[in-house]
Amino acid sequence: MKPIVAPSLLSADFGNLEKDVQMLNRSQADWIHLDVMDGVFVPNISFGMPVIKRVRQLSEKPLDVHLMIVQPERYIHTFKEVGADLLTVHWEASTHLHRTICQIKEEGMLAGVALNPHTPVAGLEDIINDVNLVLIMSVNPGFGGQKFIKRALHKISELREMIERNDSEALIEVDGGVCQDNIADIVSAGADAVVAGNAVFKAEDPEIAIQNLKNA
Ligand code: DX5
Ligand code: ZN
Secondary structure (H helix, E strand, O other): OOOOOEHHHHOOOOOOOOHHHHHHHHOOOOOOEEEEOOOOOOOOOOHHHHHHHHHHHHOOOOOOOOOOOOHHHHHHHHHHHHHHOEEEEHHOOOOOOOHHHHHHHHHHEEEEEEEOOOHHHHHHHHOOOOOOEEEOOOOOOOHHHOOOOOOHHHHHHHHHHEEEEEEOOOEEEEEEOOOOOOHHHHHHHOOOOOEHHHHOOOOOOHHHHHHHOOOO
């Protein structure tokens, strides 16, 4: 099965986002991945609502918004308003994760939960039938262009097994250090979707890079 490919705009040209979004519209990308960072949950600050709102106007693809922020429940409605289709919060940042997941779905978005590299998959057992997507971080969140942490492959298989055991329909998405060299292993471990920042935007031809990831 071909993976869902979600290029991350974090590695795009912020001086000309329109050009990059148009390239994604033409490409085989399935979703556009948007990394929101608050400088508290992660040691970096990226972009927020006005940027997403503009990308929504330009994009023909669904927006996959990854919140790396503390207390994400404060902004669920706002991210719906600016155009998120899928909203992912971090397990580590959510005290009342079940409530947050329900609120995201009540707003009409798909709900995702992200796990940092040190967070065990087992912590999802009681929520696996409520989420639409689990995002396995294969780098420590905060920056693009880092090296894939191999242990993530084991977590993907473990999660796949949990999803099947529970008859869950959750998708598995993998984020961080994904490239042409490791995508086949990621997909055979059980991933449905991959995020790719540098592997797309630092490539000589980003459209071809997306096509290659899609068909790896
Ligand atoms: C990292 C972000 C990623 C990042 C991926 O915190 O969540 O989405 O943009 O970038 P690459 O693919 O370059 O590792
Ligand atoms: Zn991300």
